[in-house]
Amino acid sequence: MRYLDGEMTEAERTGFEKHLEDCDQCRRALEEMRALRCLTGSVAMKDPTDRFWEDYWKSVYRRIERKTAWIMIVIGAVMLLVYEMSRFVRFFGEITVEKTAAVILGVGFALLLVSVIRERAHQYKTDRYKDIQR
Numbered sequence: 001m002r003y004l005d006g007e008m009t010e011a012e013r014t015g016f017e018k019h020l021e022d023c024d025q026c027r028r029a030l031e032e033m034r035a036l037r038c039l040t041g042s043v044a045m046k047d048p049t050d051r052f053w054e055d056y057w058k059s060v061y062r063r064i065e066r067k068t069a070w071i072m073i074v075i076g077a078v079m080l081l082v083y084e085m086s087r088f089v090r091f092f093g094e095i096t097v098e099k100t101a102a103v104i105l106g107v108g109f110a111l112l113l114v115s116v117i118r119e120r121a122h123q124y125k126t127d128r129y130k131d132i133q134r
């Protein structure tokens, strides 16, 4: 194990390698150890720095992606709302019960939409820990 870990001194290593040249048993044992280390090493010890940066960039990218998506949704919704409102004001004309009911209905749906969006935004905020540790 010390040989595989690189913990032997120069003299120890040359001595050990010389011994390996004419000892089948030690050579085989070394190969087995090396294979075993390879196997457990790849499972347990993926380079922690690599993983950190991998997660970091994944989370940053995801956050930017989400933020952009929300900004676009909000801009689109506001533009649509302004357009519909200006059209609505132009063609409103005489006030009737039907039109008043339609306005109330529209405001109700708008409030519902805002509430859902706010809820989602809040959920996303509290979900941030999942981005960091995954």
Ligand SMILES: [Zn+2]
Binding pocket: 019, 023, 025, 026, 027
């Ligand atoms: Zn030996």
